Amino acid sequence: NAGVTQTPKFQVLKTGQSMTLQCAQDMNHNSMYWYRQDPGMGLRLIYYSASEGTTDKGEVPNGYNVSRLNKREFSLRLESAAPSQTSVYFCASSDAGTGGRGEQFFGPGTRLTVL
């Protein structure tokens, strides 16, 4: 079991460029999440998908879009990157969508720098 995987590990963008962060899990979890982590601010929820076919906004959704491609994959897209989006991005999954609360399993993270 690979658990939760993310690509890429590192990325540098110029302001205005777009990119998609990929996330996949092999634990058959229903729920998937995207967080960003900035120094001193903990983990802030960007978007989440409680189950396949649904997505909802979290605390900081502006400037992002998501796609729940299938049960395994949940991608995060930055349409026009801004320096304020420089952060470490974590994807996570859990079985919460089945009605349980469940542990969230995190991917290794993507370190994004926007110049």
Add this chain to the structure above:
Amino acid sequence: GENVEQHPSTLSVQEGDSAVIKCTYSDSASNYFPWYKQELGKRPQLIIDIRSNVGEKKDQRIAVTLNKTAKHFSLHITETQPEDSAVYFCAAWMDSSYKLIFGSGTRLLVRP
């Protein structure tokens, strides 16, 4: 709105001493409270959790207590070791929203 406050932001203890991290939450509907440990450059990993029908839970050197009336919960680490040095996050879960709300983190340093 939903909010989790965590204190202190940094904590330095001598090896062998105890460490206590405290969190308060705003939504009384919260019913699951996990704690995550994040080592430098790594992903957060669950170390212990507690559900709302329990007041205390212990796992070896770590324990969590929950006071639902006061809406606060705490992480206790006894006999601290240098490998306990990390950032610790508390979180609160709400069934109604399928979201975990995280505290801002506590950087724990255990001095040898």
